[in-house]
Amino acid sequence: xxxxxxxxxxxxxxxxxxxxxxxxxxxxxxxxVAIINRLIPHFANIALTQDWHPPGHGSFASSHxxxxxxxxxxxxxxxxxxxxxxxxxxxxxAQFHQDLDTAxxxxxxxxxxxxxxxxxxxxxxxxxxxxxxxxxxLRERNIKRVFCAGLALDYCVYYSALDAxxxxxxxxxITDACRAIDMDGSAAAATTGxxxxxxxxxxxxxxxx
Ligand code: VGL
Ligand code: ZN
Numbered sequence: 001x002x003x004x005x006x007x008x009x010x011x012x013x014x015x016x017x018x019x020x021x022x023x024x025x026x027x028x029x030x031x032x033v034a035i036i037n038r039l040i041p042h043f044a045n046i047a048l049t050q051d052w053h054p055p056g057h058g059s060f061a062s063s064h065x066x067x068x069x070x071x072x073x074x075x076x077x078x079x080x081x082x083x084x085x086x087x088x089x090x091x092x093x094a095q096f097h098q099d100l101d102t103a104x105x106x107x108x109x110x111x112x113x114x115x116x117x118x119x120x121x122x123x124x125x126x127x128x129x130x131x132x133x134x135x136x137x138l139r140e141r142n143i144k145r146v147f148c149a150g151l152a153l154d155y156c157v158y159y160s161a162l163d164a165x166x167x168x169x170x171x172x173x174i175t176d177a178c179r180a181i182d183m184d185g186s187a188a189a190a191t192t193g194x195x196x197x198x199x200x201x202x203x204x205x206x207x208x209x
Contacts, residue, residue: 004145006045006143006144006145008046008169009042009045009046009047009147010047011046012156013049013050013051015097015151016092016093016095017086017093023087024084026181029151032149032151035177036150038204045143046106047107047108049108049110049122051156052111052112053087053089053112054113057085059081059082059083060082060086068082077126077127077128081183087112107134109122109132117130120160121160123135145170148164148171148178149178150177150178151179152181153187157178158193162193172200173200
């Protein structure tokens, strides 16, 4: 597969809290940094997302006494998984992994800032209505195809890929440049869900040649 000038590399939540030692660590999460760094020089357009929650965010189990992390509750916008406190604005855990080569990124989308709505996707908050503005930005920049990489495959990468597809961008997920949280089969469900929609699952090696 050949990368063109109208392709975007969307690097999702490669932050300390999602890496080993972090508050919501994804197994092997840091192992994707080297692969992503190798992909970066091949793309003319790069955007990063950064999970960026205020303290006491509504997606934190600690904001719902009596509810444990990794359980689910009903929010006004639907079901929400509760997480350990993570990616608090300005904290070390919210910083990008120190080896991630962020210099070439034109755009950083911060998300999950509304205290009462979580945001997995780079495009829409979890109410599925509130836009981050990314879609308009990409259209103005004439982006036609979005390649997703990052953390976590079954949450923020998955929802970002679904929305990129719904917004009519051709969408690919670079599977070996992602790692999953994988709760109750969520990684397999995300992978199947994406390929059923026609989202292409590709390996980094096919883009680097
Ligand atoms: C994420 C859970 C909570 C992610 C962010 O980046 O996949 N997951 N916040
Ligand atoms: Zn979060």
